Amino acid sequence: MASQKKNDRGAREMTGAAMVVQAMIDNGVTDIFGYPGGAVLPIYDELHQQESVRHVLVRHEQGAGHAAEGYARSTGKPGVCLVTSGPGATNTVTPLQDALMDSIPLVCISGQVPTPLIGTDAFQECDTVGITRPCTKHNWLVSSVDELAQVLHEAFHVATHGRPGPVVVDVPKDVQFATGIYLPPEAIDQSAYAPREQGDQAMIEAAIELMASAKKPVIYSGGGVINAGPEASQLLRELVQLTDFPITSTLMGLGAYPASGDNWLGMLGMHGTYEANMTMHDCDVMVCIGARFDDRITGRVDAFAPDAKIVHVDIDPSQINKVVHADVPIIGDCGNVLEDMVRLWRARSGKKAAVISDWWAQIKKWRARNSLAYTPNKDVIMPQMAIERLYHLTKDRDTYITTEVGQHQMWAAQFYGFEQPNRWMTSGGLGTMGYGLPAALGVQIAHPDALVIDIAGDASIQMCIQEMSCAIQYDAPIKIMILNNEYMGMVRQWQQLLHGNRLSHSYTEAMPDFVKLAEAYGGHGVRCTKPSQLDDAIMEMIETPGPVIFDCCVVTLANCFPMIPSGKAHNEMLLPDEATDEAVGSAIDGEGKALV
Amino acid sequence: MELSRTMSDTTDNKTRTMPPPASAYFIAENRERIVRHTLSVLVDNESGVLARVIGLFSGRGYNIESLTVSETEHERHLSRITIISSGTPKVLEQIKRQLERMVPVHRVVDLTLVAEQRGHDKALERELALVKVAGEGEKRVEAMRLADAFRAQVIDASTDHFTFEITGRTSKIEQFISIMAPLGLVEVCRTGVAAMNRGSQGM
Numbered sequence: 001m002a003s004q005k006k007n008d009r010g011a012r013e014m015t016g017a018a019m020v021v022q023a024m025i026d027n028g029v030t031d032i033f034g035y036p037g038g039a040v041l042p043i044y045d046e047l048h049q050q051e052s053v054r055h056v057l058v059r060h061e062q063g064a065g066h067a068a069e070g071y072a073r074s075t076g077k078p079g080v081c082l083v084t085s086g087p088g089a090t091n092t093v094t095p096l097q098d099a100l101m102d103s104i105p106l107v108c109i110s111g112q113v114p115t116p117l118i119g120t121d122a123f124q125e126c127d128t129v130g131i132t133r134p135c136t137k138h139n140w141l142v143s144s145v146d147e148l149a150q151v152l153h154e155a156f157h158v159a160t161h162g163r164p165g166p167v168v169v170d171v172p173k174d175v176q177f178a179t180g181i182y183l184p185p186e187a188i189d190q191s192a193y194a195p196r197e198q199g200d201q202a203m204i205e206a207a208i209e210l211m212a213s214a215k216k217p218v219i220y221s222g223g224g225v226i227n228a229g230p231e232a233s234q235l236l237r238e239l240v241q242l243t244d245f246p247i248t249s250t251l252m253g254l255g256a257y258p259a260s261g262d263n264w265l266g267m268l269g270m271h272g273t274y275e276a277n278m279t280m281h282d283c284d285v286m287v288c289i290g291a292r293f294d295d296r297i298t299g300r301v302d303a304f305a306p307d308a309k310i311v312h313v314d315i316d317p318s319q320i321n322k323v324v325h326a327d328v329p330i331i332g333d334c335g336n337v338l339e340d341m342v343r344l345w346r347a348r349s350g351k352k353a354a355v356i357s358d359w360w361a362q363i364k365k366w367r368a369r370n371s372l373a374y375t376p377n378k379d380v381i382m383p384q385m386a387i388e389r390l391y392h393l394t395k396d397r398d399t400y401i402t403t404e405v406g407q408h409q410m411w412a413a414q415f416y417g418f419e420q421p422n423r424w425m426t427s428g429g430l431g432t433m434g435y436g437l438p439a440a441l442g443v444q445i446a447h448p449d450a451l452v453i454d455i456a457g458d459a460s461i462q463m464c465i466q467e468m469s470c471a472i473q474y475d476a477p478i479k480i481m482i483l484n485n486e487y488m489g490m491v492r493q494w495q496q497l498l499h500g501n502r503l504s505h506s507y508t509e510a511m512p513d514f515v516k517l518a519e520a521y522g523g524h525g526v527r528c529t530k531p532s533q534l535d536d537a538i539m540e541m542i543e544t545p546g547p548v549i550f551d552c553c554v555v556t557l558a559n560c561f562p563m564i565p566s567g568k569a570h571n572e573m574l575l576p577d578e579a580t581d582e583a584v585g586s587a588i589d590g591e592g593k594a595l596v
Numbered sequence: 597m598e599l600s601r602t603m604s605d606t607t608d609n610k611t612r613t614m615p616p617p618a619s620a621y622f623i624a625e626n627r628e629r630i631v632r633h634t635l636s637v638l639v640d641n642e643s644g645v646l647a648r649v650i651g652l653f654s655g656r657g658y659n660i661e662s663l664t665v666s667e668t669e670h671e672r673h674l675s676r677i678t679i680i681s682s683g684t685p686k687v688l689e690q691i692k693r694q695l696e697r698m699v700p701v702h703r704v705v706d707l708t709l710v711a712e713q714r715g716h717d718k719a720l721e722r723e724l725a726l727v728k729v730a731g732e733g734e735k736r737v738e739a740m741r742l743a744d745a746f747r748a749q750v751i752d753a754s755t756d757h758f759t760f761e762i763t764g765r766t767s768k769i770e771q772f773i774s775i776m777a778p779l780g781l782v783e784v785c786r787t788g789v790a791a792m793n794r795g796s797q798g799m
Contacts, residue, residue, distance in 0.1 A: 133648060134655050138699040141643065158699055193699050318693035321686065 010184040016145045017042035017176040020109060023152035025052045026184050029080050031071065031445050032056070033064040037084025038124060039111030042176035044082075056445055056474055059466035061088050063438040065095020066464065069104045070442030073425045074400055076229055078105040078159050079442065085111045086124030089170070090131060094432055097135040099166040101429025102252060103227055105159040106166035108132075109152075114174040115143060128170045137165030142172070145180035153185040154193070162195030163316040164227055195315065199332030199340060207287070207311040207328045208344045212353040214285035216307075217245045220268065223252030223428065224290015224314060224334045226421045232335035233421040236289065237261070238342050244356065246363055248276035250291050251413055252428040259417035265363070266372070269297040270564050271410040274371035274573055277562075279363055280305055281570035287311045290334040293323035294429070303569035313337045371562045371575050372414055381531050383408065383483045383554040387415035387455065390481060393538050395419075398450045400443045402426065404436040404460030407489035407560045412455040434463025437480060441467055444476040451479070451542060458484040459508060468521040471547040479541050480549045482514060485556045493559045496584055498566070518549035527551040559584070628684035632661065633708040634719055634791045635692065636799055640700040641667045641675040648698060649677060658691050659683060662723075662766070664788035674702065678791050703799065710793050721791040725769045730757040731780030739779045746772050757782070 014022065020043050024032065033056045036044045047055050058064040061083045068079025079099075083092055089110040099106040113122040129141045138158050140151045148171065155167045211217060219240060225232050233256040240247050240263050247257050248265040257264060266273035268280055280286065286308040291297070298304045304324060312319070312326035313334055320329040330337055374384045401416055402425040403409040409426055418424050425443060427435040440454040454461075461482050471478050491506040515525030524544045528537035528551075541550040561576035574583065639645050646665055653660050662680040667673065681691055688706070695704045707719035727748070729739045732755075739758060743750065748762035757780075762772050766789060773784055792799065 129644060130647070133644065134651055143643075162697075195697075316697060318690065318697050320693070322690055322693075 010187055012182050013179060014182050015042065015046075015177060015179050016142075016148050016171065017046045019145070019148050019180070019182045020152065020171065020176070021046045021050060021053060022182055023149060023156075023185075024080060025050075027153065027156040028077065029053055032080040032082055033058055033067040033071070033442065033445075034082030035059075035061050035064060035084065035088060037086075037088050037111065039085035039113055039173050040082060040088075040109075040171075040176075041111075042173065043109070043111070043171075055082070056441075056470065058438065058441075058470050060464065061091035062094050062434065063441070063464050063467040063470065065092045065106070065108065066098070066432070066435050066438035067442035067445070067467070067470075068106055068108075069095060069099050069102075069435075070402060070425050070439030071446045072099075072104050072106060072442075073226075073439075074422050074443040075446045076422065078107050078156060078164075080107045080109070082109050083111070084124065085113055085128065086126045088124075089128040089168075090126060092168075093131060093135055094430075094434075096132055096166045096168065098427055098430040098432045098435065100135055100137065102427065103164050103223060104166065105164035107155050107159050108136075108166060108168045110168060110170050111176070112141065112170045112172040115172045116174070118172065128168065132168045135166070136168050137163075139168035139170065141170045142175055145175050145178035148175060148180065149182045150188050153183075153188050154190060156185070157190045158193055161193065162197075163224075163314075196317075196331055197315065197333040197336055199313065199330040199337040201340070203328055203330045204337060204340045205344060207313075207330060208341060208348065210285055210309055210311060210328060211243065211245070211287060211345075212348065212351070214245075214283075215354050215356060216282060216284040216359045217243070217287065217356065218265075218279045218283040218285075219243075219245050219247040219287045219289065220249070220280065220291055221247065221253045221256055221289045222250040222291025225253055225256040225338075226290075228290065228333050228335035228338075230421055232290075232333075232338055233257070235335065235338035235342055239338060239345065242342065242345050243353070244360075245287070246279055246360070248272070248279065250294070250297060250428070251426060253291065254413060254424045255418035255421045258419040260419060265367075267413050268570075269294075270299070271414065271560055271562065272564075273414075274369045274562055274575060275363055275366035277564065277570040277573055278366045282362075283308050285309050285311070287313075288326075289313045289338065290315075292319045295323075298323060299564045300567055300569045305570070369575070371573070373576055374558075376531075377555065378531060380555040381528070381534055381552060383411050383485070383558055384415055385531065386481075386483055386534065386552050386554055387411050389534050390453070390455070390538055391416045393535065394451060394453065394542065397542075398447075399423065400425070400440075400447065400450055400452045402436040402439040402443060402452070402454045404454070404456045404463075405431045405433045406457045406460060406491075407485075407493065407558075408455055408457040408460075408483040410490075410560045411483070416455075433457075433460040435460075437461060437464045437478070438467045438470075440478040440480070441471050441474075441476055444471070444478050445474065448476075452477075453479045453481055456480055456482045457489060458482055458486060458511060458514075459488040461514075462512070465517070468518070468523060468547060468549070472522040475546065477546050477548075480547070481538075481541065482549065482551050484511075484514070484551050484553050485558070486511060487556060489558075490560065496559070514549050514551035518547070521547070523547035523549060525549050525551065527553065529553040626684065628686065630682055631685060631688065631708075632680060632682040633688050633706055634721060634789065635679045635681065635695070636703075636705045636707055636791065637677040637679065637695055638702040638704075638799070639675050639677060639698075640702070641673045642700055645675070645700050646677070648700065649679075649695065652694055652698070653679075653681070653691075656690075656694065658687065662788045664790050678789055680789055705799050707791050707793055714793065714795060716794050719791045719793050721765055721789050722763055723766050723769050723787055723789050724761065724763045725773070725784060725786045726751070727760045727762060727773060727776055727781070728757060728783040729760065729776050729780050730782050732756055735779045739776060742772075742775055742779075748772065 072079035518525030
């Protein structure tokens, strides 16, 4: 790339492959995750001849996608992955959909067979843009080198503006070889895609008036606040402090408001706390900021917050009125809207807001119910205790947590206290088992000196275990803590609740020896079965340099509570101390079963 | 439309014979009225844009009753898509929002809603059909006579057939086709609906 001519606008002649790398550099990319193959070899050749972009070689393209997601979520920058045509592209479908549902900016560049071969069933050909159309925010097949630079810059623009999301740029091999004129991002007009980011002032004023009149308010925040950047989380904290409103959050939004904060109710939804769900159910004004009323949040929609006037702040207009009616819809970036809300609330400081001390008294009663309580055991490790101890031993460090999907994920959300945004990476919308390990790898690449822990389950971890090899190769000292109960715990829990305790294929009869597995990859393995040795085992995991797998053998039959059973509302939760075998078996009554 | 009606009939039969499986999803019965709206969607005429729009409808379970597409502004490479869809008012709002947020979509206008706001009965809607009718003798004369009454034009003819071109509202076309059925109807081709609002204002 050194030999190209320059002209006034920064236009230079180069090959398509060089443009791909140059566009990454010009868009601030420093690390990418990828896997080579025939249709991307020209790009890999360019990567080999430069030092600005570091390439991390994964072991499977799914790992590349999730690693890029972890990178993006912990930095706020777009994650980038590079894959070949055919199977390389199809293997990224899961992370693309994952990023779409969790609004993660992801730029995936895929190789494609040469233009003349497209449509001939060529070797490693697939209709990448066709396959990825519904699982991306937008995608492009670049048919000429002349449009490549513009498409690449637009891809970064679309991925990171408005509601963030994944994009795919499919580049045929002949386009990579062809020579054309490269233009830098500044030289390209990207005004075509410009979503609204500033909220409507009249609506924000109406929201503030409604909030000031509320006797039983609640703030329900989500991943949109995290996506809006650390300033948005700071503004959210200011708003909570000014209003003294109670605040709960979705799984995606944990860390925007600190778990140690006075107004924190804990997570809401299916496995949320009693106080969070009861507050949501009984509130008279709900301020939803950057969340989307997912079915795991609302439970039974017709019994969802029956008395609430709802303020809904979202950058994506299609989320307004999708599930529940918004009385005050505000379309805009959460950071901008929160800034206006804080300013307007301050401006009305002379006027009095409704008194909410009775509401807090009620919330304190719900809190006293202690819905996350569990019975500790001297002989076996309770999974909840394992997370509590992990939190206790890592909270004063520079820690990032990722998870896989299942019971361990919910326990991590319930028992690990997140104080900062961008510290919690979990597959929320898609619920992708196998997300946590590669995501941890991506986080560690972005933050080499941080403590990055993947809280895993014994089943999920085996879905992307191959990335251990990648972690070893790049000295990425990720820590994998497996809550090993020998079951697909959440599947089993549902079989107990919904299918008469018939545990169809949810028990893993042949489990690998995770300690030996860690050693086979060149990492370190730790196993612990006794509560008395748990702290030492956690410390060994943290303090051993390099990647570690900690096989934390927990009680096998613990289930995740509290839980809103099917067809039930927020105020009909199943609490842990009420969840006897009989109660679990009959939690979903005939009517509940008949609902679907 | 027909397909979805048939499908819901089968489900009804099933529910009578065996209990549905349990699930954690709460699915409320739809009690809202179904309405039919005409949407105009202005999009970049780029590769795959139609697949994107149609994929949105099939992927999210929305109905398409009629779809008409053509490039309308050549210099800016803009195509105008006219879609007739039906659903609850909430679903129709969702369709608009989902279309609006697609990258190549410039504007979405609900013509039915605009017509209501401007106090019109409905938007102007026209469809063109080519109708081939074969026959001899009295049937042939009758077909010609009816075509005159419907202001259909003969665009091809031989001693044993006519091909008519007819333009009008969907209901008129439907009626013409059903009248031609007993008179030797061979083939029908329809364009789908093109639509815009009344009055001097643009989209």
